[in-house]
Amino acid sequence: MALVTPDNHGLRLWTRYAVLLLVAVIFIFPLLFMAMSSLKPDQQLLSDTNSLRAFLPVGDISFQNYSDAFDRAPIGVFVMNSVLITGATVLLTLFVCSLAAFSFVFLDWAGRGLIFSVLLATLIVPYESIFIPMLLMVSQLPWIGFEGLEWGWLNTYRVQIIPFIADGLTIFLFVQYFKDLPRELIEASRVEGASWWMIYRRVVMPLSGPVIATAAILKFLFMYNQYLWPLMVVQAEEIRPVMVGLGYFTDQLNVPWGEVMAYLTIITIPVLAFYLSLQRMFIASVASTGVKG
Structure with a gap:
């Protein structure tokens, strides 16, 4: 030895x-x-x-390449669109999917095993295979906005956000994490008279920092790198995300490589900032998570 x-x-x-x-x-x-x-x-x-x-x-x-790149295309608009779309989708996905996972793990209702199995089966279906049916659907869906009833979601922010809120992978991650949480905390909270909503908000979610950070990073990367779906549903320049904007930028004739590198550097900054901020939250959550006797 x-x-x-x-x-x-x-x-x-x-x-x-x-x-x-x-x-x-x-x-x-x-x-x-x-x-x-x-x-x-x-x-x-x-x-x-x-x-x-x-x-x-x-x-x-x-910094001439940056100046020329901003003159060639509205890069700031593209970046802000992607940050808005991605940020809204991440927040809504974390809320909806964590609630769904909470119901699968802690609530007892008929058919939850079957529904969860169907949900897992959707993970093997590539998004690209359902884009055409989704396109036909969103082109006819109604929407009640400030201007009254509208038909069709094309050329809007909502068509880039709402179809991606319910995410089978994110629900699966939350379910697996919630299963490992001490059941004694839930039982003690129920004995104290806490409602399920209070348990979700004050007991379960504060202990779920690692899975929140993981799910948020995965969702952020998926949404920020979206290209095919926005290309299909968005034609207006003012709501284009960065990846569609990159295609628009490079399709122009004789674009210098320096300007392309400047564009790529600009659109990488939000990704790095988001990752570093969540990394700190992940580390802090791991350090503070625990059950004191």
Whole structure:
């Protein structure tokens, strides 16, 4: 039986840090290349790709590519549209799917096992296979807005949000997490006279930070990277998301690579900000989650 000495423990710790640092560098290099390339003119950008200069802010550095990119297309509008659509969808999905998972785990009602099985079966159905039926449906659906009754959801924000709120994967994640929560907390809350809504809001959800962060990140990436569905249902430029806007941006003739890199850098910022904010919440939630006796 091998003894673990302080020297061996330190060596293992440094080896682990070295491996994690190498993985981080591998993931950071593309982002660094993109950001540095967005600051260089095309001729220098292409010549620097043969050396490490591609990852360094050297040479003719300026923000001209960003200025030209904003002049070429309304990038700010595209980014704000995606942030609005993605943020609203994530919040609504977390609320609706966590409620559904709560009912599957803690409430006793007829047919919940069968319905949950059907729900899991929908995970193998690709979204692209139902886009045409969804398109035909949303083109005829009514909507009551400030201007009265309207027919059809095309060229609206709601057509990019509502069809994606109910998510089988998110419900599954919440169900699996809720099953591991201490049942004693729920039983004690019921004995104290708490309603199911109060248990959901004050007991279950405060303990669910890790699954909330995980589900939010997965949903954010899915919605932020949406291309095919917005391309089908949105023609108005003022409500285009960033991925459709990217296609519109690159379809123009003779777009310099520096401007393309500037566009990609801009649309990456909300993703990084969202991920880092949820990562902090995830770590804080894991550190604070527990049952005190």
